[in-house]
Amino acid sequence: MSGTITIDGKTVPFTGGQTIMDAALEAGVYIPHLCHNPEFKPHGSCKLCVVEANGRNVTSCTMPASPDMVVINDTPELNEDRKALVQMLFVEGNHICPACEATGNCQLQAAGYYLHMQSPRFMHFYPPRRVDASHPDIFLDLNRCILCELCVRASRDIDKKNVFGISGRGIDSHLVVNSESGKLGDTNMTVTDKAAHVCPTGAILIKRKGYTMPIGKRTFDQKTLREFHLEQQKRVEPKDGPDGG
Amino acid sequence: MADEKRKIRIATCSLAGCFGCHTSMLDIDERLFDLLKMVEFDRTPFTDIKHCGPCDIGIVEGGVSNAENARVLREFRENCKVLVAIGPCAITGNVPALRNNIDLWDCFQEVYLYDPGTEGKQIPNDSELPLPFDKVYPIYEVVKVDYFLHGCPPPAEAIWKFLTDLIQGKEPEIDYELLRYD
Numbered sequence: 493m494s495g496t497i498t499i500d501g502k503t504v505p506f507t508g509g510q511t512i513m514d515a516a517l518e519a520g521v522y523i524p525h526l527c528h529n530p531e532f533k534p535h536g537s538c539k540l541c542v543v544e545a546n547g548r549n550v551t552s553c554t555m556p557a558s559p560d561m562v563v564i565n566d567t568p569e570l571n572e573d574r575k576a577l578v579q580m581l582f583v584e585g586n587h588i589c590p591a592c593e594a595t596g597n598c599q600l601q602a603a604g605y606y607l608h609m610q611s612p613r614f615m616h617f618y619p620p621r622r623v624d625a626s627h628p629d630i631f632l633d634l635n636r637c638i639l640c641e642l643c644v645r646a647s648r649d650i651d652k653k654n655v656f657g658i659s660g661r662g663i664d665s666h667l668v669v670n671s672e673s674g675k676l677g678d679t680n681m682t683v684t685d686k687a688a689h690v691c692p693t694g695a696i697l698i699k700r701k702g703y704t705m706p707i708g709k710r711t712f713d714q715k716t717l718r719e720f721h722l723e724q725q726k727r728v729e730p731k732d733g734p735d736g737g
Numbered sequence: 738m739a740d741e742k743r744k745i746r747i748a749t750c751s752l753a754g755c756f757g758c759h760t761s762m763l764d765i766d767e768r769l770f771d772l773l774k775m776v777e778f779d780r781t782p783f784t785d786i787k788h789c790g791p792c793d794i795g796i797v798e799g800g801v802s803n804a805e806n807a808r809v810l811r812e813f814r815e816n817c818k819v820l821v822a823i824g825p826c827a828i829t830g831n832v833p834a835l836r837n838n839i840d841l842w843d844c845f846q847e848v849y850l851y852d853p854g855t856e857g858k859q860i861p862n863d864s865e866l867p868l869p870f871d872k873v874y875p876i877y878e879v880v881k882v883d884y885f886l887h888g889c890p891p892p893a894e895a896i897w898k899f900l901t902d903l904i905q906g907k908e909p910e911i912d913y914e915l916l917r918y919d
Binding site for chain 1: 825828829830831832834835837838872875877878882884885887889911913916917918919
């Protein structure tokens with residue numbers, strides 16, 4: 493099945509199996525997102541990419557595109573909802589930007605900038621969360637985890653190591669490490685693993701690499717989250733290039 | 738000679754912060770002279786006035802870490818028509834709030850008793866010292882806050898833009914380039 497959909501009035505083509513997000517990114521139409529990464533199977537947990545499709549609110553990263561679907565994306569109402577979601581993510585963890593090595597390269601922070609988040613709006617949780625420095629090359633700081641599962645997906649689907657998982661329910665959901673001790677140092681994860689490089693925040697950090705980029709040269713000093721995500725898409729394409737993909 | 742236009746009155750203070758935001762305020766450099774044509778300062782570290790009188794704008798740096806911080810913050814809220822949280826300590830608690838997951842007594846013992854470099858080894862207990870709170874709170878969790886100005890510290894450009902907008906009675910607008918949480 494293929495055809496076209498419209499996103500905010502713009503006609504966007506899609507091919508069989510593509511989601512609204514796939515079609516949008518391929519056409520250079522930006523739908524804000526955090527847990528989606530075109531290299532991995534969609535997860536649909538952050539809800540930033542919720543759009544109105546044929547009158548219903550759906551996560552665009554998991555919703556298959558269908559012929560003549562009418563999608564509404566870039567509206568003040570939806571962007572306010574997205575901002576509220578980012579505000580919730582900020583107060584739910586311990587995101588201390590000035591003291592974080594990921595600052596300037598963090599997608600959660602960049603989502604705040606993109607959606608013009610000016611206030612925390614909600615009360616801070618200050619949840620007690622664990623820091624795991626047991627691995628010789630990788631830090632795991634759960635204070636900054638937003639449960640996007642990108643590391644879970646990367647470790648399971650690309651690295652074939654299954655190092656990470658999510659445990660618990662609701663507000664008690666948390667990232668766990670698949671080793672008897674629960675420590676990252678007791679897994680076979682290495683610094684070259686895909687899972688070590690997909691965290692959108694500063695929850696997974698490579699040791700001895702902090703603050704190497706001066707202020708002004710960091711990713712989101714130079715581009716918006718929109719530009720970053722559209723470039724990320726270009727790096728993944730073309731799926732059906734000369735090599736057949 | 739009468740009817741001289743009343744100047745906007747501004748008060749500032751630093752609670753559980755590092756005075757970095759105040760330093761950044763001074764970084765507007767020679768524009769301080771332009772600012773002083775439009776405003777006069779009430780309580781602020783720049784004037785050394787100890788209590789806040791009726792003001793148009795109150796600018797608060799730092800979070801609420803102890804009873805004295807809470808008292809000063811309430812005084813600001815009662816006296817200022819518009820209250821601004823400046824910098825991440827006032828907005829999120831920031832670095833001082835790193836202690837929020839450590840028991841206060843454990844924290845005191847670590848700093849004043851166990852640290853190998855400590856001399857005297859006693860926990861300060863002078864009645865002059867304000868009582869610390871169990872946690873460090875962002876100021877909007879204690880009083881109503883009207884505006885938030887991000888940046889650790891906010892760049893002088895952002896402070897200038899923000900203040901001049903406010904003084905002119907406009908809704909302050911901070912551009913993408915000047916909105917930074919670090």
